[in-house]
Amino acid sequence: MNPQTNELDRLLSNVFELISEAAKKHDLxxxxxxxxxxxxxxxxxxxxxxxxxxxxSLSSAESAESLAEEGQANGKLxxxxxxxxxxMKRQNLLTLTPHVKRRKIKAGEQLIxxxxxxxxxxxxxxxxxxxRLRARSEIAQFYRDAKVNEGDYVLLSEVAPGRWTLKxxxxxxxxxxxxxxxxxx
Numbered sequence: 150m151n152p153q154t155n156e157l158d159r160l161l162s163n164v165f166e167l168i169s170e171a172a173k174k175h176d177l178x179x180x181x182x183x184x185x186x187x188x189x190x191x192x193x194x195x196x197x198x199x200x201x202x203x204x205x206s207l208s209s210a211e212s213a214e215s216l217a218e219e220g221q222a223n224g225k226l227x228x229x230x231x232x233x234x235x236x237m238k239r240q241n242l243l244t245l246t247p248h249v250k251r252r253k254i255k256a257g258e259q260l261i262x263x264x265x266x267x268x269x270x271x272x273x274x275x276x277x278x279x280x281r282l283r284a285r286s287e288i289a290q291f292y293r294d295a296k297v298n299e300g301d302y303v304l305l306s307e308v309a310p311g312r313w314t315l316k317x318x319x320x321x322x323x324x325x326x327x328x329x330x331x332x333x334x
Contacts, residue, residue: 150215153197154198155199156232157190157192157193157197159195160190161187161190161191161194161252164183164186164190166185167179167183168180168184168187168228169171171183171250173247175262178190187267194253195259196259198265198328199258199259199311199333205326210278223241226308226309227253227307228304228305228306228307229245229248229253229254229304229305229306230302230303230304230305230318230322230323231243231244231245231248231302231303231304231305232248232300232301232302233292233297233298233300233301233302233303233325234300235299236297238297238298238299239290240280240285241285241286241288241289241292242279242281242285242288243281243282243288243305243315244279244280244281245280245281245282245305246279246280248277249280254275255275256275256276256280257274257275257277258274259272259273259311260272260273260274260275260311260312260313261303261312261313262284262287262314262315263312263313263314263315264290264291264294264295264314264315264316265285265295265314265315265316266294266316267290267291267294268296269287269290271273271284271287272284273287291315295316295317295329296317297317301317301318301320302317302318302322302323303315303316303317303318304317304318304322304323305314321327
């Protein structure tokens with residue numbers, strides 16, 4: 150751990166002690182106030198860890214080279230096309246397994262996503278189990294708003310470190326239909 154994380158842990162511990170004391174006195178107002186503070190400290194801790202992970206990935210030579218290779222003229226750092234399966238749609242999932250296997254994205258990575266066309270923004274993370282995004286209700290809303298169907302592709306594009314857009318990919322831009330167009334079929 151580092152000094153900032155230790156300090157956040159110490160502050161969280163103090164707040165939990167205050168919550169415990171307020172609970173013994175049945176002081177709901179203090180419990181609420183301290184719970185808000187604990188939630189904010191926990192969010193800061195998660196953001197701090199995310200920043201540390203991002204710095205570590207950017208400081209390694211391999212990551213820097215892969216970001217340079219993946220960089221596009223339009224300023225996008227990474228573009229991750231994902232084919233939506235029937236199961237993903239039914240269960241409100243967005244899984245990134247092929248991209249995790251190619252090391253384009255890692256489990257635990259924090260993402261702030263703007264879903265298009267609605268413009269709704271949400272924060273999520275890539276879970277190790279299933280290589281899927283945690284934000285299932287937001288994914289369900291995106292599928293509805295963008296009218297995504299089984300077999301469609303969606304495009305997760307990094308526009309700044311940790312900031313992404315999510316939109317339905319144009320028909321024929323990815324997958325079998327693109328291959329057929331390239332082969333002249």
